[in-house]
Amino acid sequence: MKRLSIKDIAQQANVSITTVSFIFNGKAKEKAISAAVIEKVEKIIKESGYKPNQIARSLRTGNTKIIGLIIEDISNPFFASIARLIEDKAYRKGYKIIYSSTENDPDKAKDLIEMLRSRNVDAYIIAPTMGITDTVKLLLNDDKPIIFFDRNLPDLDVPFVGVNHLEASAGAVKTFLEQEKKNIAFVTVDLDVLQIEERLSGYRNALEEAGRDYQDELVIKVPFKQGEPETIDQIKTLLGNKNIDAILFSTNYLAISGLKAIRELNIRIGEDLSIIAYDDRDIFSLHTPMISAIEQPLEEIAENVINLALNALSGKDKNMNEQVILPARLIMRE
Amino acid sequence: MKRLSIKDIAQQANVSITTVSFIFNGKAKEKAISAAVIEKVEKIIKESGYKPNQIARSLRTGNTKIIGLIIEDISNPFFASIARLIEDKAYRKGYKIIYSSTENDPDKAKDLIEMLRSRNVDAYIIAPTMGITDTVKLLLNDDKPIIFFDRNLPDLDVPFVGVNHLEASAGAVKTFLEQEKKNIAFVTVDLDVLQIEERLSGYRNALEEAGRDYQDELVIKVPFKQGEPETIDQIKTLLGNKNIDAILFSTNYLAISGLKAIRELNIRIGEDLSIIAYDDRDIFSLHTPMISAIEQPLEEIAENVINLALNALSGKDKNMNEQVILPARLIMRE
């Protein structure tokens, strides 16, 4: 069945499509349409259930009331939670979200940006991967708001919302040092993204500040694309090599793989080994014993991101370049 | 900066926009465009980075290469995993996903459907809430593919992919009965959706088959909108009332709240109490002791959903009304 168009409504009401458009868009008063006509047309609109074709409207007006959201992986709870919060806040302002996962593949990321661009989204919210700097530079020419979050691209002047990972990760290591841990390991992922590098730098800085040597054997960088069994094996090898008595995990899924490795090796957390995970999750507070964690302020991140986007969209903040760096929180559970 | 349009390319190449369109869309051969022109135009397209405006294209062709996905809540790992798998498979076929969460609010669901409709999505994948039957009926008039998953609306002839919850939940109860459990509780949510009701029916059936009475005091229905602390309290009250020695949880987040309640009450799982959770998650296998779970086949669900959608889109399967019911798997960890 054919969908109703503005022409159908105009015909039924015996008025022009101009009049229908004015009435539908609440400009009837402003355009001084007579009360009788307004009533007649509104009745027909209501009874017929007419909804304007947004595609046509977008083509004409140039905007879509859609915000594009590009993240690493929607099945990662960190991103899923943020996505949900952003969606929620956007929805209340009449914006919809198109999201897509890049899987840290720059080609897919470029592809997605192009897709969003060709669909005329009004704004972009991106957790950028490395290697898309040029694509984003071109995108900036469109004069549509772009907000980065979680990770940043250093060469670009784009508003950014992130977390102070340097401090968070150094704080975790300091806690280990206070507990007089001897061999503090760091398990991270081999991604060249800023926020992951900062977590490593924080680890390193805290050790060096305490006069400890940074030891390569205590740090592993797990390949991003690797399956979980391989990761577990890698962590088991790490734990076998040295007398490790503390581990900081740089992501939540690495911590989970770590817990599986530890369980397989029958190591007792708390006695033989202390661990701190990145990104708090139920799993850590329900674990026996409970696992300490660095919690990123999801709600605040989402709030800041969407506010920056909406402000830019409403034109309040055209030439902004805000860098919002939020503190993480270390939750000790020992 | 203005985006390049087909007109710009045509001007630069000194040809008509028709020619550019044919070449861009790979119809050059078919339309017998000369090799020289093809080369010239392709060069300009490449150098300029021209991408057609999909909004205009959609208005003209009527399709968008976008599939709308409506779920309950993207931050629920069950939906996030499915969404990711669907996105992945759709992407490979050139389709994008617009997703939105209904929070089980029929009004929001209707709103979202209307939004997707007015944006001309090519197909709808919906985990329906109750109360949207009429909206979906209207939607069926558009002759665009609609696929339901996870839950179904009984009055509608719509292809559906789901899990046999009746059997899964009865199987869990039977396992408890074999373990000679005396008071088997069931913790569920107060949603009027089919798959939740089936979980309750499965519980009830298995008990009755074994000649046991169904006892109201052993079943709680937690309000969907309720905060977690209240849910934990409710479960604590349940556990205080009766000599409950087994609990089946009808969703993963209820099981997590349950674990928190159990922990607060210092009840020992395994000795005093056995539990089975719905939807397997890392948290259950890493818990001490490990928690048994009913695992839904996420990959298969996503696979079936996207295949139904793509088949319908490619016109292979116009008048289909397939009901795919997949078995869940009980993973015992005791």
Place this chain on the structure above:
DNA sequence: CTGAAAGCGCTTACAG
């Protein structure tokens, strides 16, 4: 107070 017409950027049937 209301409408005819241009135009958003494409695709495609038709003409030559």
Place this chain on the structure above:
DNA sequence: CTGAAAGCGCTTACAG
């Protein structure tokens, strides 16, 4: 082998 023109469904400046 190539192009002029219609039309997708809207919005809006302009005319009356």
